[in-house]
Amino acid sequence: MNTVLINEIETCFKEAFKTDPLLIFSPGRINIIGEHTDYNDGFVFPAAVDKGIVAAIQKTDADSSVAYAVNKDEKITFSLDKIKPSAEGRWENYVFGVIAEIQNRSKKLGNFNIAFGGDIPGGAGMSSSAALENSVVYGLNELFDLGLTKNEMIIISQKAEHNYVGVKCGIMDQYASMFGIENHALLLDCRTVESKPYEIDFKDHQLMLINTNVKHSLSDSAYNDRRSVCENIAELLGIKALRDATESDLETIKDQVSPVNYQKALFVIQENNRAVEASKAMEAGDLERLGQLIYQSHAGLQHQYKVSCEELDFLVEQAKLNNKVLGARMMGGGFGGCTINLVAKDEIEAFSEAASKAYQEKFNKACSVYFIELSDGTHII
Structure with a gap:
């Protein structure tokens, strides 16, 4: 603190x-x-x-x-x-x-x-x-x-x-x-x-956040729009929420929704499964698997849910160039904010320098790097 x-x-x-x-x-x-x-x-x-x-x-x-x-x-x-x-x-x-x-x-x-x-x-x-x-x-x-x-x-x-x-x-x-x-x-x-x-034991790896320092203005309206798409598709499927749907359920109403909205719902179903898979990977201490899931999450947010942006995608691509970064994705509502990266401790400095330099050259703007520790929740000091 x-x-x-x-x-x-x-x-x-x-x-x-x-x-x-x-x-x-x-x-x-x-x-x-x-x-x-x-x-x-x-x-x-x-x-x-x-x-x-x-x-x-x-x-x-x-x-x-x-x-x-x-x-x-x-x-x-x-x-x-x-x-x-x-x-x-x-x-x-x-x-x-x-x-x-x-x-x-x-x-x-x-x-x-x-x-x-x-x-x-x-x-x-x-x-x-x-x-x-x-x-x-x-x-x-x-x-x-x-x-x-x-x-x-x-x-x-x-x-x-x-x-x-x-x-x-x-x-x-x-x-x-x-x-x-x-x-x-x-x-x-x-x-x-x-x-x-x-309990998180990242062993010789560490979580690192890179802030794009951009916030594209459509974030709140786009957020509420995504939410209503999900609710409408759940209603079409006759279920309480997309949490209850499988990919094959979604297939049954494919002709009733736009291809764009179909992909959004598909993303939610797949991402939900990834969260459960990630907990299993964590339990097994399989950081490679966790990293793969994190990369898959970003691909879905970028191409299916469409809540990423050029700056976030660029930072994830920078992560992929370095084999000591196990996974990276945008985090949060989207359209700006941070990427979360799982990086080998001995590569932290080199990766943050390389990514920051590339980002500055590409966007003529600085990104910010943060290291965080996992903490207790709200409490009296």
Whole structure:
């Protein structure tokens, strides 16, 4: 955990509100494999990481509440009985959404002050939004003895994103951030919202993220569009979600859907199987197999689901040129953000230098390289 960040947030809170806060850390997440399967009731394989959101929170006797985004140096004062969404794209919607969803459950909140900041790179597809939502609901649950379980908290965070931010996300991001276990990835069944932890031993390999530092603007609308395609095809098949379909089931309605949408559904079915296969590879310590599945995942995201972009594809191609990179793929919603790479430790430096140089030459823009450790989920510091 970032002690500099913790000290900064605590100091900013004390200076702004003249009192000692409760401090919460809520991590971002990576997803090893299983992309766009979560809102199809499928399997995903995420892990919480050592980058995240630190929130300082405390009750106040004032007749209004204040939220302070330290990284942006912005404060918002609001009344608990007049919560409504701000303009689209505003950070306070994550905070307001959580408050509104708690109040929808007839839970009583008092006024409070919160200051927060993070070290999750923006637009990296590491779910800074889920980390923020979780830090708010976790902090409020502690302060006001709401008696919420962790499962109830993540549903509140997810609904905040649906209803206040306008992104119809699945449950993976909130779950991984809340329930993460140090040195483990979680094979999460998004239907039952239950997971099996797998201790990760990458032996002489390491996970490395390369951020394209691009975010193409159609991401949210394209995300919601993909979701509705999946729901429509599940309905045609007479099933609850694509999680219940096989490739041969899909074949039976091939003439009723466009070739493009057929490929999207096929991707989800195949990706769901890859997530389960990846957990078996992990259990067997078969990193080569895991790497193959990760490469296959990217090919599907690129050609079938069509949520990749030129920059992401370029970085995956760079990975393929190096036989010490076992696997690489885009991670997250798509259209920008990071690739996740499984790289031999003795090749990390050479690969990150070569990929960064090639990327700079190709796009006249720098990419950023991060190394992460797998961490515990949302908790009091």
